[in-house]
Amino acid sequence: MNYWLMKSEPDVFSYDDLVAKGKAEWDGVRNHAAQGHMKAMRKGDLSIFYHSNIGIEAVGIMTIVEEAAPDSTDDTGKWIAVHVAPHRKLDKPVTLKAMKADSALADMVMLRQSRLSVSPLTKAQFDHIVAMSKA
């Protein structure tokens, strides 16, 4: 099982929107590094749902329910998307500020490359963020 972190602007698509839909295509990713991570995703992997721009915090956990397939919003046939479903909401959001301040997360890919919308997490990093959400 692998762990990931995926960003969305909540005014476009929020964690609550995903809960309301039950399942959604994670489309519109147009970055090769992020695409590579999505291709590596397997059914049952878990991902942190992070709100960028507004909130700027991790808010929930989702499950990968369908592996990489052509992105339905793409005409060129070049890009893929995965499907995700809500797993559970975090008890308390974990802010970017808190993650940056925590030395246990110093090597997090998202913190090193702030513009990357899909990034991998180690199990330790994933567990740490979940623990922070309960503190």
Added chain:
DNA sequence: GCCAACGTTGGC
């Protein structure tokens, strides 16, 4: 609104 980071485009 600004700016840093970084990806893409196009001229050479």
Added chain:
DNA sequence: GCCAACGTTGGC
């Protein structure tokens, strides 16, 4: 293949 110009993302 290099690199300057430009556009976008995302945090502040």
